[in-house]
Amino acid sequence: xxxxxxxxxxxxxxxxxxxxxxxxxxxxxxxxxxxxxxxxxxxxxxxxxxxxxxxxxxxxxxxxxxxxxxxxxxxxxxxxxxxxxxxxxxxxxxxxxxxxxxxxxxxxxxxxxxxxxxxxxxxxxxxxxxxxxxxxxxxxxxxxxxxxxxxxxxxxxxxxxxxxxxxxxxxxxxxxxxxxxxxxxxxxxxxxxxxxxxxxxxxxxxxxxxxxxxxxxxxxxxxxxxxxxxxxxxxxxxxxxxxxxxxxxxxxxxxxxxxxxxxxxxxxxxxxxxxxxxxxxxxxxxxxxxxxxxxxxxx
Numbered sequence: 001x002x003x004x005x006x007x008x009x010x011x012x013x014x015x016x017x018x019x020x021x022x023x024x025x026x027x028x029x030x031x032x033x034x035x036x037x038x039x040x041x042x043x044x045x046x047x048x049x050x051x052x053x054x055x056x057x058x059x060x061x062x063x064x065x066x067x068x069x070x071x072x073x074x075x076x077x078x079x080x081x082x083x084x085x086x087x088x089x090x091x092x093x094x095x096x097x098x099x100x101x102x103x104x105x106x107x108x109x110x111x112x113x114x115x116x117x118x119x120x121x122x123x124x125x126x127x128x129x130x131x132x133x134x135x136x137x138x139x140x141x142x143x144x145x146x147x148x149x150x151x152x153x154x155x156x157x158x159x160x161x162x163x164x165x166x167x168x169x170x171x172x173x174x175x176x177x178x179x180x181x182x183x184x185x186x187x188x189x190x191x192x193x194x195x196x197x198x199x200x201x202x203x204x205x206x207x208x209x210x211x212x213x214x215x216x217x218x219x220x221x222x223x224x225x226x227x228x229x230x231x232x233x234x235x236x237x238x239x240x241x242x243x244x245x246x247x248x249x250x251x252x253x254x255x256x257x258x259x260x261x262x263x264x265x266x267x268x269x270x271x272x273x274x275x276x277x278x279x280x281x282x283x284x285x286x287x288x289x290x291x292x293x294x295x296x297x298x299x
Contacts, residue, residue, distance in 0.1 A: 007051050015040070016047035018054050026065045031154075040195060053192055060146045094182065095138040098125060101176040109175070124168035127152060137173045140187040149191055159193050166191055234258060 010019040152162045170188040217225035
């Protein structure tokens, strides 16, 4: 008998892909019956290494799903009594539960931080709660972290967003572990997220290109071009520029400016502090003359 070692590799053009069918028993948890991931490599040796890691991580994730189904079936039979290794670990855990750890972390670390700090921490823990139970922070295992990563991937998050979310959870657990005198957890450390890919640098036009764009907009002299010229000269968002009213534009000063904390009566938080007051807008006057029906602003 010959035993073959499956690599789950597929070659498309010159690029290798990892492709593996989802077992029928747990296909209901997935949107497709096959997991297929681009490995971003043309080297077979690199593809083989990545496929072995991915296959192992999938096995861990599928094991969690199978155990969860078994736990649910037993709960139905025995009236909600907890079964499984996860429940045993939860009973053995000495630390506070993750939800309690989150509140401790925010109460000690959120002072002086922007609102996004608390929002990011709560969102990251909320994602983890979708995958696992609210367990003591010292009861989480590597299988929980792997399942967490796969859940984030299923939400079509980028690798950077997944890494940031896992890092938030790791920071909460490790900080509260130190506060409670517990050993730091390694469950969420070094979670494999795939080979790093080359980042695409966003194109940013320079000043000369913006000036050329504005000259072309003035020469075309229609409503859409004047709107584009205004956006290029002020940094407004499209919705902000479209919602601009005469009462929010001030031209009778030494330095013309726009107040955009409120656009058309709607509050736009975090905008005015960025590029609201005191910015010189050379295109602004010409834009208003071209767009506003009333030829002057005194009325």
